[in-house]
Amino acid sequence: NKHNIQSEAFTFPGHTDYLAKELGGKSLMFMVTDTLKVGLLTDHVPVKDVSNHISEELITDKINTVYETLKKDFNIIKPKIAVLGINPHTGDNGVIGNEDDTVMRPTLKKIKEAGKLVYGPYAADSFFGTNNYKNFDAIIASYHDQGLIPFKTLSFGQGVNFTAGLTRVRTSPDHGTAYEIAGKGIADEGSFKEALFTGI
Known part of the structure; x- marks a missing residue:
């Protein structure tokens, strides 16, 4: 529980950040099922700060992490990766922000030219539908809710939070602690089981 665990000596916004420091590696929150895998450029970042965090270096690092984990952990020889845009309609040629044109597209072009099958940016609103x-x-x-809302809508209870890029395997359920239903016999253990099986 992110709120309960905070103290003067422990100020991490989530497990992913903490484990990256303790276990080493460039961690990435990677929500997975057998048929859907969603990674994030930024994870626990306020929406108002998202575009300030996204840079060529970040995009390159995160794509490389996903690419390597798909090969190493999921046995996909030549991964094919889609990247969602930062702004609605990927900015509509600068009408709704220019980050997709000035940062995202040039970076994806470089990565693709280097040999990786990376495509985008795609408009997020229609991509899953x-x-x-x-x-x-x-x-x-590009950010937490852009990726996790469709992921959880399509696979809630079956998804697994897999932390890519660490020196150890780390999995957890795709949901929070849900203290409000503890002891009521209504919690769904499906994602917990999937996390155990995926870890194994």
């Missing part, structure tokens, strides 16, 4: 996600081994969202 049109089933386009089924054409890729993984999707990278």
Whole structure:
């Protein structure tokens, strides 16, 4: 529980950040099922700060982490990755922000030219509804809710939070602690079981 664990000596916003420091590596929150895998460029960052965090270096690092984990941990020889845009409609040619044109597109072009099958940026609002996600081994969202709302809508209770990029395997359920239903006999253990099986 992110709120309960905070103290003067422990100020991490989540497990992913803490484990990256303790275990080493460039961690990435990677929500997975057998048919859907979603990674994040930024994870526990307020929406108002998202575009300030996204840089060529960040995009490159996160794509490399997803690419390597798909090969090493999921046995996908030549991963095909989709990247969702930062702004609505990927900025509509600068009408709704220019980050997709000035940062995202040039970076993805460089990565693709280096030999990786990376595509985008795609407009996030229609990407999942049109089933386009089924054409890729993984999707990278620009921020938390952009990726996790569709992931949990499509796979709630079956998904696993897999931390990519660490020196150890780490999995957890795709949901929080849900203290409000503790002891009521209504919690669904499906994601917990999937996390154990995926870890194994």
